[in-house]
Amino acid sequence: MSTAYPSGPRLPSIVQTLLYAKWRGALLQYAARRYGDVFTLRLIPPYSEHVVVFSRPDHIREIFAADPADLHAGEGNRLLVHIMGEHSLLLTDEAEHARARRLLMPAFSGSSLRGYRTLVEAIAKTHVDRWASGSTVHTLDRMNDLTLDVIMQVVFGMADEHRRGELAPRLRRIVNINPIIFFGWKYPWLDRRGPWKRFSDNQNAMNELLYREIAQRRAHPDLDQRADVLSRLLAVGSGENPSDTPLSDAELRDQLITLLLAGHETTASALSWACHELAVHPQVQESARSAAHDGDDKYLEAVLKESMRRRTVIAATGRRLTRDMTIGGQSLPRGTVVSTSILLAHSRSDSFPDGTDFRPERFLDGSVGPNTWLPFGGGVRRCIGAGFSLMEGTAVLREILTRYRLSLPAGVTGESSRIRNITHVPAHGAPVQVTLL
Numbered sequence: 001m002s003t004a005y006p007s008g009p010r011l012p013s014i015v016q017t018l019l020y021a022k023w024r025g026a027l028l029q030y031a032a033r034r035y036g037d038v039f040t041l042r043l044i045p046p047y048s049e050h051v052v053v054f055s056r057p058d059h060i061r062e063i064f065a066a067d068p069a070d071l072h073a074g075e076g077n078r079l080l081v082h083i084m085g086e087h088s089l090l091l092t093d094e095a096e097h098a099r100a101r102r103l104l105m106p107a108f109s110g111s112s113l114r115g116y117r118t119l120v121e122a123i124a125k126t127h128v129d130r131w132a133s134g135s136t137v138h139t140l141d142r143m144n145d146l147t148l149d150v151i152m153q154v155v156f157g158m159a160d161e162h163r164r165g166e167l168a169p170r171l172r173r174i175v176n177i178n179p180i181i182f183f184g185w186k187y188p189w190l191d192r193r194g195p196w197k198r199f200s201d202n203q204n205a206m207n208e209l210l211y212r213e214i215a216q217r218r219a220h221p222d223l224d225q226r227a228d229v230l231s232r233l234l235a236v237g238s239g240e241n242p243s244d245t246p247l248s249d250a251e252l253r254d255q256l257i258t259l260l261l262a263g264h265e266t267t268a269s270a271l272s273w274a275c276h277e278l279a280v281h282p283q284v285q286e287s288a289r290s291a292a293h294d295g296d297d298k299y300l301e302a303v304l305k306e307s308m309r310r311r312t313v314i315a316a317t318g319r320r321l322t323r324d325m326t327i328g329g330q331s332l333p334r335g336t337v338v339s340t341s342i343l344l345a346h347s348r349s350d351s352f353p354d355g356t357d358f359r360p361e362r363f364l365d366g367s368v369g370p371n372t373w374l375p376f377g378g379g380v381r382r383c384i385g386a387g388f389s390l391m392e393g394t395a396v397l398r399e400i401l402t403r404y405r406l407s408l409p410a411g412v413t414g415e416s417s418r419i420r421n422i423t424h425v426p427a428h429g430a431p432v433q434v435t436l437l
């Protein structure tokens with residue numbers, strides 16, 4: 001296929017890569033203003049060479065509705081294979097992805113989510129109980145502790161506090177990974193040196209903990225009575241689905257680490273942004289508090305959704321073309337990475353004319369159009385934990401709002417965003433002053 005990629009910034013690819021890694025929002029906004037709805041970024045490893053960026057709702061629909069055999073998401077995420085493993089739901093495609101998704105989906109269905117709710121509410125209460133009235137709470141850190149606890153108890157079914165205490169610091173070390181590690185993975189000999197060695201040592205220790213947990217759970221006498229995700233996955237091949245091949249320990253490990261990592265930092269970031277936005281907008285906070293008292297979860301959910309729109313948590317989804325294709329009228333060769341820019345989609349003035357306002361009501365009055373709000377991606381790869389994170393976020397906001405008033409600490413006027421691995425988080429941890437009602 002003779003191809004001219006859509007035009008894009010002419011800066012050397014190393015400069016584009018640095019801007020993409022550090023100042024993604026600014027680079028994307030600049031490129032969209034200068035080159036329009038579709039443009040190409042030229043990057044160097046660990047990113048892909050040609051990334052064609054889309055944000056128009058009709059283009060997004062086309063990408064999410066395409067045949068998953070033509071657009072591989074797993075390949076686009078290869079960078080994470082060192083952390084999540086080759087079986088990870090995030091990193092597989094086609095038949096292997098479809099099987100993993102089918103086996104994991106029941107644990108995230110509406111009825112399963114309703115079953116997790118009481119435990120999530122209890123965990124939220126325990127964490128929020130520790131806040132002292134009048135103090136400044138660094139919400140990103142506190143929400144990370146809370147969501148990690150939720151994921152370890154609900155996904156893993158780890159009731160034992162001591163065991164959670166062993167696993168949590170290992171996971172935190174991965175979340176706080178030094179970006180230099182990503183760049184070093186191309187050179188396996190680095191594995192025995194400096195930060196790469198420390199990374200592998202941590203990874204080995206974490207795997208040991210995960211495999212021990214899997215072995216002990218396999219032997220658990222009440223396995224079929226347990227509701228946590230690990231126990232459900234261990235039951236595959238027996239009970240209701242005897243025809244399924246049971247998951248191997250390596251598959252289980254990869255899916256668990258994926259859920260643990262994909263599931264907690266993202267939700268923590270969304271929640272800390274929501275706390276920040278509520279502190280900045282006292283009137284919305286009052287409406288949210290009334291909703292929390294009245295059990296109006298829809299409004300609390302709208303607060304979370306609006307926070308995720310204005311403060312994007314994951315900036316984009318990526319798909320690698322397995323054949324030459326035309327997308328959004330552009331002929332693109334096999335190997336191109338097609339990126340749906342969540343960040344740009346959420347700030348388009350044609351989709352959100354009053355986009356700079358923080359207005360949760362837009363999610364209740366039907367004014368949000370299809371394929372304009374996509375924090376969870378879409379199509380067959382749409383985030384499997386979307387419902388889980390909204391259920392959890394709503395429970396946490398309810399707990400906070402029925403007990404505390406949130407305000408910005410003296411001297412704080414706003415908050416910017418920074419990239420931590422692939423998640424966008426509040427740069428200063430979204431500090432909020434909490435006062436008992």
Ligand code: HEM
Nearest residue numbers: 090262263266267270313314317376377378381383385389
């Ligand atoms: C605010 C919270 C969250 C955000 C913003 C978020 C965002 C995303 C996005 C953008 C994707 C990629 C979708 C695509 O490529 O189209 C994704 C995939 C995924 N997420 Fe989430 N996520 C959140 C919470 C969670 C939770 C709570 C879990 C699990 C407990 C989870 C597990 C996953 C998994 C396993 C995938 C891969 C799905 C696949 O490839 O089939 N996420 N998420």
